[in-house]
Structure formats: structure tokens, C-alpha cells
Amino acid sequence: xxxxxxxxxGAIRAAIPDxxxxxxxxxxxxxxxxSEWGAIRKAVHHHFLDHGCGKSYHxxxxxxxxxxxxxWSSPKLKDLSDLTxxxxxxxxxxxYMCFGKWLEEADALIMxxxxxxxxxxxxxxxxHRFLFNIGIDKIKTLREKTVGIVEKYELQEAFVxxxxxxxxxxxxxxxxxxCDEIMFGIGFAGIGGICAA
Numbered sequence: 001x002x003x004x005x006x007x008x009x010g011a012i013r014a015a016i017p018d019x020x021x022x023x024x025x026x027x028x029x030x031x032x033x034x035s036e037w038g039a040i041r042k043a044v045h046h047h048f049l050d051h052g053c054g055k056s057y058h059x060x061x062x063x064x065x066x067x068x069x070x071x072w073s074s075p076k077l078k079d080l081s082d083l084t085x086x087x088x089x090x091x092x093x094x095x096y097m098c099f100g101k102w103l104e105e106a107d108a109l110i111m112x113x114x115x116x117x118x119x120x121x122x123x124x125x126x127x128h129r130f131l132f133n134i135g136i137d138k139i140k141t142l143r144e145k146t147v148g149i150v151e152k153y154e155l156q157e158a159f160v161x162x163x164x165x166x167x168x169x170x171x172x173x174x175x176x177x178x179c180d181e182i183m184f185g186i187g188f189a190g191i192g193g194i195c196a197a
Contacts (some may be wrong), residue, residue: 003029018140019121019135020184021184032038057097071092095186103149111149118196151177156179159182
């Protein structure tokens, strides 16, 4: 359904740009046939899920059991009570589905910050100020480290290509801005959302 969106949660303006990227996909209106939201969503599917980062999405889905088995060789039902193990596995799976790269343990531990810092997303800016911006600083650091992981796995070209495929109205300068926006969405919804389920 078409929605006219604004950067807000529960009728309270979101803390932008100090907590959230300015043009985060969930804040963009999807009204009309030619929306920025639609163009970016289409580009994400094309560059990360369909065939942009190597193998197709369906091929990567089939490979997930083998990838998980390599990390979790003798799974037991009680292992599911180990939140860190489950969250790291979710991070690795989401990253693999988007980019075709299986995260190392240290990188997965960074990425679980998208779930462990969940309380920060819903706090109004005033509350963050009362907390001396500790939460905002944690999220800024997480965003920087997430972009660092993109660099570590040499995935910058995917974002350069994606940015170049967008209409000039929606291209980001510098391209790292687009990387931050997309990785925020992947971390916030893809990792944080799945881990919370």
C-alpha cells in the first residue's frame, strides 16, 4: 500500500541524523509509481538478492544448511537457548543472503549489536540527551563498524554500482552514505528484526 512516510516512530520525530541515516528506506514515502523508495528497493533486490553479488538468492538459500553446519557441527536443542550463538548465526545468514560472504566470528559479534542495541531505536531524542548520548554514540560506532565490515569483505563496488544505477535525483554523494543507509536497513530489520522474532 502507498504510504506517505516521515522519519518518525510513534508520532515522535526520529533522531536524525544522529541515530538514523537521513534517507533510511523505512522513512521514505512509497507513494506514486516513480518514488525514491521504489527505485532504491528495486536496486537493492537487483544488486544484492537477484544476481549482483555473485550467486543468485535461490542458490545461496540452498547453501545455507552447509554453511550453518560448518559453524555448528553438532547442534543440540539446548543450543537454541544460547542467544549469542543464535544471533551470530542469524547475522551470518542474513549477510550471506545479501552478499554471498560468510562472516567471521568477530564480525558476527559486531553485527549482533543490531539486536542488542534495540532499545536505542525507540527512545526520543530528549531521552538520548538525558542519557548524555551514550546510546547514540553506541549506534554511531555500530554503523561505522558495519561499514568497516563491508570494506573488509571488499563489497564497496556493489554499492558504487547500485548508486550508479539510481536516477541522478537519488544518487548519494559520497557513496558511503548509501552504504550506511542500506546496511542500517539490513542490520535494523534484517538482523534485529529476525533476532527479535
